[in-house]
Amino acid sequence: MRLLYFAWVRERVGRAEEQIEPPAGISTVGELMAWLAKRDEQYAHAFENAKVIRAAIDHRHVRTDAPIAGASEIAFFPPMTGG
Amino acid sequence: MTTTIRLQRQPFDVAAEVERMTQGRTDIGAVVTFTGLCRADENGKPIVALTLEHYPDMAEAEIGRHVEEACARWPLLGVTVIHRFGRLEPGDVIVLVATVSSHREAAFAAASFLMDYLKTRAPFWKQVESVGDKTGAEKTGGEKTGGEKIGGEKTWVEAKASDDTAAERWSARVGSDA
Secondary structure: OEEEEOHHHHHHHOOOEEEOOOOOOOOEHHHHHHHHHOOOHHHHHHOOOHHHOEEEEOOEEEOOOOEOOOOOEEEEEOOOOOO | OEEEEEEEOOOOOHHHHHHHHHOOOOOOOEEEEEEEEOOOEEOOEEEEEEEEEEOHHHHHHHHHHHHHHHHHHOOEEEEEEEEEOEEEOOOOEEEEEEEEEOOHHHHHHHHHHHHHHHHHHOOEEEEEEEOOOHHHHHHHOOOOOOOOEEOOOEEEOOOOHHHHHHHHOOOOOOOOOO
């Protein structure tokens, strides 16, 4: 699946997007964030306060308990500040 | 019912957008426009510019879902939402929401609804460039004020709880699980 990062999540991770295949057992958005946080220091920093990070699956907002099965694009970003 | 949603870097003419919605129409009795401008300050501190980052595909989809919801709730005759991205300076237009209807109540309510949701649900993020005051930057350097400090002079704007409260008064979440 394709992962996208925006704003300070993107800056901390150090990239705007990447292709990943999470291991079996990672089934929700929250579990995916926890798994990403263990990859290295940059990811750990990006996801250190996972509660504030918002997620979207295929362009729709989702909660952290949303299943990731079948998702083609998952995005992580801070609370939005447009308008 | 005509709907226009545009995300663009370049400036636009608010009057021309409204004219385009109303030209040749005799059924429209009310036009409400909300125009959001870039201010020269953020949290009481002067800024030189704002940079808006966005998630293009999702922004278009999310705004589209909220426009649909507005049309389902109120008898609208047209909606235009234009949101800019990229670097904007104080005085520049950031966003336009224009709603037209036979009567004012629907137009006012729908414009307000759309703006509240744009603030909290449309995937845009503002970063401010503070005035190039190195002394000030050094003074606050190392301090975590909640927002993320970038290169000493660029800061991500923090979301406001008051914006969430404003959006919550419309109750139902639109087109999402969160």
